[in-house]
Each structure stands twice: as structure tokens, then as C-alpha cells.
Amino acid sequence: MAKTCVLAQIIENSVIAGDVFKLIVTAPAIAGIARPGQFVHLRLTDQLDPLLRRPLSIADCHAANGTLTLIYRVVGRGTMLMTKLQPGDTVDCMGPLGNGFTLTGQRPLLVGGGMGLAPLVMLAKAFCSRPATILMGGRNEQELFWPNMYAGVCPNIHITTDDGSIGYRGFTIDVLPGLLEKEKFDVIYACGPHVMLQGVAAIAAKYKIPCQVSLEEYMACGVGACLSCTCAGTSGKRHKVCTDGPVFWAEEVAW
Ligand SMILES: Cc1cc2nc3c(=O)[nH]c(=O)nc-3n(C[C@H](O)[C@H](O)[C@H](O)COP(=O)(O)OP(=O)(O)OC[C@H]3O[C@@H](n4cnc5c(N)ncnc54)[C@H](O)[C@@H]3O)c2cc1C
Numbered sequence: 001m002a003k004t005c006v007l008a009q010i011i012e013n014s015v016i017a018g019d020v021f022k023l024i025v026t027a028p029a030i031a032g033i034a035r036p037g038q039f040v041h042l043r044l045t046d047q048l049d050p051l052l053r054r055p056l057s058i059a060d061c062h063a064a065n066g067t068l069t070l071i072y073r074v075v076g077r078g079t080m081l082m083t084k085l086q087p088g089d090t091v092d093c094m095g096p097l098g099n100g101f102t103l104t105g106q107r108p109l110l111v112g113g114g115m116g117l118a119p120l121v122m123l124a125k126a127f128c129s130r131p132a133t134i135l136m137g138g139r140n141e142q143e144l145f146w147p148n149m150y151a152g153v154c155p156n157i158h159i160t161t162d163d164g165s166i167g168y169r170g171f172t173i174d175v176l177p178g179l180l181e182k183e184k185f186d187v188i189y190a191c192g193p194h195v196m197l198q199g200v201a202a203i204a205a206k207y208k209i210p211c212q213v214s215l216e217e218y219m220a221c222g223v224g225a226c227l228s229c230t231c232a233g234t235s236g237k238r239h240k241v242c243t244d245g246p247v248f249w250a251e252e253v254a255w
């Protein structure tokens with residue numbers, strides 16, 4: 001798959017909730033070919049610090065306008081620097097990277113936890129002719145700004161929060177078996193914390209539903225050269241999350 005490195009111009013960089021920002025950039029060469037589940041690798045300054053790029057999922061892309069939407073949480077130095085970007089500034093953007101989701105199935109269920117809900121926005125839009133259902137989880141109501149992002153895209157939204165401030169009190173994996181009993185989903189796509197993905201994979205296997213998971217590992221090069229992002233595979237081989245993934249069939253991963 002062709003990938004490119006461009007100076008992407010910032011169109012918008014705004015707070016959407018607490019420490020979460022929406023960044024819209026112009027990068028036509030990437031927006032024209034990006035698929036749901038792929039990511040970009042951003043280099044933030046022309047200084048050596050921070051040295052490494054930062055991986056962010058493509059939350060949405062608009063091929064006609066040439067824009068990409070990224071949604072990021074501020075966690076450390078790189079993402080803090082990202083908050084300073086102003087419209088008109090540029091950022092060095094490599095992408096689209098990795099392999100995206102396989103769009104099979106007529107009754108898809110999307111399961112997202114925390115920032116794992118970012119790549120699922122673009123995935124949900126790709127299913128517009130056979131609308132997806134989404135099960136979303138977060139720590140509390142403040143973190144659950146996501147329903148706005150999925151409005152008009154997913155007709156059925158199920159919510160869980162750890163503290164019960166909105167939706168069901170508990171985790172997505174507590175609710176998942178009940179949903180699978182009630183509705184006949186034929187594929188599950190999941191992105192979120194490792195423990196959630198492990199749980200979703202086990203439940204999907206029990207119900208014999210094909211399941212794809214998007215993994216997150218610390219990355220350095222993002223293009224398969226440094227091996228910093230590997231994870232164990234069931235075949236005995238280690239997978240490179242940046243180039244073999246980040247999306248895998250659940251049974252390919254040795255949980
Ligand atoms: C494929 C992929 C897609 C991602 N998509 C998103 C997204 O859409 N939105 C979002 O908010 N976050 C996403 N992340 C996590 C995001 O990359 C990290 O939060 C970010 O790199 C942290 O950088 P920092 O400098 O602020 O933090 P620091 O902790 O200072 O970073 C230090 C180093 O660790 C790496 N790192 C830190 N946390 C992570 C992490 N969770 N995953 C991978 N590398 C990490 C950084 O890239 C950097 O090299 C994604 C990660 C991966 C691998």
C-alpha cells in the first residue's frame with residue numbers, strides 16, 4: 001500500500017472534552033487512499049526533541065477535501081506539543097500506515113473503549129449501507145462525548161461507564177454477551193485497552209463470531225524497521241503491529 005510523507009496544514013485543533021482534542025489537517029495524498037483502521041505517524045517539530053513520531057489513528061477522512069481528522073488525548077510531551085498547533089501551521093505527517101479493518105459482514109458490531117473509539121468513527125461511516133451498532137465504554141460521563149461523533153452513523157448506540165454516570169455501570173465486556181444473545185451480529189470490530197480486547201476476543205470465540213481487533217503498541221519507526229512494536233502471534237511468529245496490523249483477526253493474537 002502506497003504511503004507518503006507530507007507537510008500537512010492544520011485546519012482545526014480544538015478541545016472536544018477535557019484533555020481530548022480534534023485535529024483536522026489537509027493531507028490530500030493520504031486522505032485519498034486511507035482506509036478505516038489505518039493510522040498516521042506525526043513528527044511534531046523540526047528539533048530533535050521529541051525525536052520519535054507519534055502514531056494516531058485516522059478517525060475520519062474526506063477524500064474530496066483532502067482532509068484527515070485525528071482525535072487525541074493529551075498524555076505526555078508529544079501530545080502536549082500537539083495542543084499548541086494553530087490553523088495554518090504544518091505538521092510532518094506520514095501515512096496511511098498499517099492495515100485497516102476488513103469490511104465483511106452485514107450486521108457489524110463495533111466495540112470501543114476510551115480513545116479506541118477514534119478509528120471506529122471512520123469504520124462506522126464505511127458501513128453506511130448496512131449500519132453498524134456500537135458498544136462504547138469509558139470511565140465516566142465526561143469521557144463519553146463519543147455519541148455526538150457517531151450521531152447519524154450508528155443507529156444503535158450502547159454505552160457503559162465504569163462509574164455508572166451514564167449508560168450501564170460496568171465494562172463493555174460485561175454487556176457484550178447480552179447483546180450477542182439478543183441480536184445476530186455477524187462480525188465484531190474492537191479497539192481499546194488490551195484487557196478489553198482480550199475479553200472481546202474470548203467472547204467472540206465463545207459465540208463463534210469473526211472478530212477483528214486493533215492493537216496499540218509503543219512505536220518508533222512505524223514502517224516495520226525497528227521491531228519495537230511486536231506482539232506475540234498464535235502461529236509462533238511475532239507480529240509487527242505497525243505493518244502487519246494494527247488490525248488483526250482476534251485468533252491471530254496470542255493473548
Ligand atoms: C496504531 C496506534 C494508533 C493510535 N491512535 C490514537 C488515537 O487515535 N488517539 C490517541 O489519543 N492516541 C492514539 N494512540 C496512542 C498515542 O500514540 C499516544 O498516546 C501518544 O504517542 C503519546 O505520545 P506523548 O508524547 O504524548 O506521550 P509520551 O508518554 O511522552 O510518549 C513517549 C513515547 O511513547 C509512545 N507512546 C506513549 N503512549 C503510547 C501508546 N498508548 N501507544 C503507542 N505509543 C505510545 C510515544 O509515541 C512516544 O514515542 C495510538 C497508538 C497507536 C500505536
Ligand code: FES
Nearest residue numbers: 222224226227242
Ligand atoms: S514501529 Fe518499528 S517495526 Fe513497528
